[in-house]
Amino acid sequence: MRILILSWRDLRHPHAGGSEVYTQNLARHWTAGGHQVTFFCSEAPGAAADETHDGYQIVRRGKRLSVYREARRWYREHGRGRFDVVLDVINTRPFLAVRWVDDAPVVALAHQVCREVWRYEMPLPLALVGRYWLEPRWLAAYRDTLTITVSESSRESLEDYGLTRLEVVPEGVDGDLSTRGRVAKEPVPTLIWVGRLSANKRPGHAVEAFRLLRRRVPDARLWMVGDGPLRASLERDAPDGVGFFGRVDQDTKQDLMARAHLLVATSVREGWGLIVSEAALVGTPTVAYDVAGLRDSVTAAGGWLCPPDPTALAERLPAALARLRRAPGGGTGTVSWSEVADGVLAQLLSGISPILPS
Numbered sequence: 001m002r003i004l005i006l007s008w009r010d011l012r013h014p015h016a017g018g019s020e021v022y023t024q025n026l027a028r029h030w031t032a033g034g035h036q037v038t039f040f041c042s043e044a045p046g047a048a049a050d051e052t053h054d055g056y057q058i059v060r061r062g063k064r065l066s067v068y069r070e071a072r073r074w075y076r077e078h079g080r081g082r083f084d085v086v087l088d089v090i091n092t093r094p095f096l097a098v099r100w101v102d103d104a105p106v107v108a109l110a111h112q113v114c115r116e117v118w119r120y121e122m123p124l125p126l127a128l129v130g131r132y133w134l135e136p137r138w139l140a141a142y143r144d145t146l147t148i149t150v151s152e153s154s155r156e157s158l159e160d161y162g163l164t165r166l167e168v169v170p171e172g173v174d175g176d177l178s179t180r181g182r183v184a185k186e187p188v189p190t191l192i193w194v195g196r197l198s199a200n201k202r203p204g205h206a207v208e209a210f211r212l213l214r215r216r217v218p219d220a221r222l223w224m225v226g227d228g229p230l231r232a233s234l235e236r237d238a239p240d241g242v243g244f245f246g247r248v249d250q251d252t253k254q255d256l257m258a259r260a261h262l263l264v265a266t267s268v269r270e271g272w273g274l275i276v277s278e279a280a281l282v283g284t285p286t287v288a289y290d291v292a293g294l295r296d297s298v299t300a301a302g303g304w305l306c307p308p309d310p311t312a313l314a315e316r317l318p319a320a321l322a323r324l325r326r327a328p329g330g331g332t333g334t335v336s337w338s339e340v341a342d343g344v345l346a347q348l349l350s351g352i353s354p355i356l357p358s
Contacts, residue, residue: 001035001036001084001085001348001349002035002036002038002082002083002084002085003030003035003036003037003038003083003084003085003086003087003348004037004038004040004075004079004082004083004085004086004087004104005023005026005027005037005038005039005040005087005089006040006041006071006086006087006088006089006095006097007019007020007023007039007040007041007089007091008041008042008064008067008068008089008091008093009041009042009044009091010024010039010041010044010047010058010060011024012044012046012047013041013042013044013047014044014045014247015196017195017196018111018171018270018271018272018273018274018275019089019091019111019271021171021274022111022150022171022172022274022340023039023089023109024039024054025172025337025340025341026087026340026341026344026345027039027054027056028054028055028056028337028341029337029338029340029341029342030056030341030345031054031055031056032054032055033341033345035345036056037055037056037057038056038057038058038059038079038082038083039053039056039057039058039059040059040060040061040071040074041058041059041060041067042060042061042062042063042064042066042067042070043060043061043062043063043067044060047060048060049061059074061073061074068093068095068096071095071097072095072100075097075100075101076100080103081103083104084104084352085104085105085106085107085348085351085352086101086104086105086106086107087106087107087108087109087348088106088107088108088109089108089109089110090108090109090110090111090138090139090142090147091111092114092117092130092135093134093138094108094110094138094139094141094142096138096141098141098142098145099141104352105351105352106145107145107146107147107148107347107348107351107352108142108145108146108147108148109147109148109149109344110142110147110148110149110154110158110271111149111150111154111270111271111272112149112150112151112153112154112157112269112270112271112292112293113135113139113154113157113158113161113269114130114131114135115131115135115157115269116131116268116269117200117268117269118130118131118135119131120198120199120200120202120268121198121199121200135161136161139158139161139162139163140161140162142163143162143163143164144164144165145163145165146165146167146347146350146351147163147165147166147167148166148167148168148169148344148347149166149167149168149169149271150168150169150170150171150271150272150293151168151170151271151272151292151293151296151297152168152296153269153292153293153295153296154168154271154272154292154293155168156292157292167347169340169343169344169347170272170296170300170334170335170340171271171272171274171277171297171334171340172277172334172335172336172337172338172339172340173274173277173278173281173334173336173337174336174337175281175282182258183255183258183259183282183283184259185259185260185261186221186259186260186261188219188220188221189217189219189220189221189261189321190220190221190222190223190259190260190261190262191206191210191213191220191221191222191223191260191261191262191263191264191317192222192223192225192256192257192260192262192263192264192279192284193206193222193223193224193225193226193263193264193265193266194225194226194253194257194263194275194279195225195226195265195267195275196226196227196228197224197226197227197228197229197230197231197234198228198229198230199229199230200267200268200269201228201266201267201268202266202267202268202289203224203226203228203230203234203266204230204234205266205289205308205309205310205313206222206224206264206266206310206313207222207224207234207237207238207239207242208310208314209264209266209310209311209313209314209317210222210239210241210242210264210314211239211314212310212311212314213314213317213318214239214240214241216318217317217318217321220241221241221242221243222241222242222243222264223242223243223245223256223260224238224242224243224244224245225245225246225247225248225253225256226245226246226247227246227247231244231246253278254278254282257278257279257282257284258282258283258284260279260284261284261321261324262284262285262286262287262317262320262321262324263275263276263279263284263285263286263287263288263303264286264287264288264313264317265286265287265288265289265294265298266288266289266308266313267289267291267293267294268291269291269292269293269294270291270292270293270294270297271293272293272296272297273286273288273293273294273296273297273298274297276288276294276297276298276301276303277297277300277301277333277334279301280301280302280303280333285301285302285303285304285320285324286298286301286303286304287303287304287305287306287313287316287317287320288303288304288305288306289305289306289307289308289313290305290306290307290308291308297333297334299333300333300334301333301334302333304316304320
């Protein structure tokens, strides 16, 4: 099958996250299975405009906002008649391929809705325009389009926007649970927070909860892994015991997560929360806010939830640390990426089957 993926970013982009991990794992496994995959995304610093990666073609055109216009132009000039299905990946702003692809079926992939994230990432009144006019208007175009999402939380949110054809295929991980425990935990209670240091991830909540925790566990430490616009202010105001690692490679991230005792997650909302599954794979459970997406991944991985408040988080952490000393965590609550790719492919086939020749 010939598949076109439209995504605002790929993993070469400095702001790539869980959505890009999910989408490029699909491309990698589909290509290994004999399918022809083209991955269209925005430009990334130092990355070629056209290249082959893991057997599939990557086409990079446009910037953060112009990538949507460039996708339409590229499809008109180079894409028509070449694909059996188009996967339109929705990251707040969709490509709206349902309006301009008329020679192949379109299936959408939406990790999450933006909803309350607008007020964390955009100034007023733009946040209100985005939350109550732009996002509902964009998603209305997908009302009757087959849309894949990654959690029951995201399914419910998309249903609230009126989408009617929704299927859930959760995120995956690759690794062997039998290798857990090979990396020794730190000698003192160590928390880790991983993500982009931006407002919607609320890294300041993790730092404040840690400040409160130190009153009860004075030798505790907090590792902040990631970069972003809030880093300078967080480093300036952080208490003793907080270390900032910046953006690290995958091996370093896994090593840090394996050595830590608990992952802390404080996002406003997630589609799933891939970092929760990745931490569980190396033997580190999560304490997280009980919000959309995180409640799915944390529950599946056997972690702990608390109300979205630094004080509530600080109160939950000592009990979680004590329980870990008695009984280390269980599984990840996810399947492999190959199973995820098979699940999404099955949905693509169901989406195009009505127009396939009998």
